[in-house]
Amino acid sequence: MTSPKYAGDTDHGRYYTHPEHPGRTFISITNVLDSIAKPALVPWAAKVTAEKALDLMPQMVAAALIKPCKPKRVADECGTCLDCLHKTTKREVKVVRETAADLGTLVHAFAEAHLTGQEIQATDEDREAVAPFVAQYLRFLDDFEVDITRDVEAAELTVCHPTYGYAGTLDAIVRLRLDGNLAGVKPKQLPDDQRALWVYDIKTSSTKPANTLYDEQPLQLAAQRNAKEAWLPDGSIVPMPRTKGAAILNLRVDDYAFIPVPSGPEEFAAFRGFITGQSWMHGDHAKACAPITPSGRARAAKPKTTIRTRKAA
16 A cells, blocks of 8 residues: 555554654554454454465365475465465465555545546556446445535545644545534535535445444544644645534445544544554553562573584484
8 A cells, every 4th residue: 555645654553744844753543543453353354264274275185295395485485385375374364455455545546536637547457446436436426416626625635633643644525515413413415505524534345335334433534624734745734624524435346335423522532542542552661671680670681591402423
């Protein structure tokens, strides 16, 4: 996946660098929310691994007669011995996850290109892969009467809250014929073609239902909505547009779902709590801890034991 401008990966996940103050960094919104446990990932990973093992079962049976190659690098794996097949099975979760992430990145790129009128360079294979999702995105824009020349305020906009120390990149801010939903109240259509600004985040999946929503997603949108400044591609900084609604836009191969979510003070307060916890974890405070003796002094490390064997005569 590509990183937004001003963003970079660190040993503790993604951080953003301020365009006017290179010495100031801000934890990314998704990095903050990575601290939330995702129990559904465990059975999903088990299912993916089991399915891959079943697919490779004939090869595993045949591999019982093959001497293990014991490679030191992935590039040196023979792919036919039992050890290599086991490694292939264990890697399948990462392969599936990265494939889905790449598809999501492509869909986001095509969605942004449509909103901004940009041309996008892509292979025929990539265009074929994203075509069903893009078709559902166009359907959403048509159903909600979004005129991209009139109603799109921003796309792929990096936003920041300097006081609370976070930044992130939102997918789109668009004017819709709906009032806000900040207190959890279902939005109603505005009269006389009146429009309000909404921020929405696009989620893609080839397997999950269109109505899928996760607990951390309202917090993500609350963080985006409550940012104080927006960083433009030319390095300039402008105030964050004031939005009245927030939603998740799930795109599927044959359907879409626009799901309004609460993103007011309660959700923003919860998000700020996760900032505190994740930032503390990134401080590596446990590395400074070491064993001590009863006197309070540091305990000397045990010397490494070297095992020597006698060669046979």
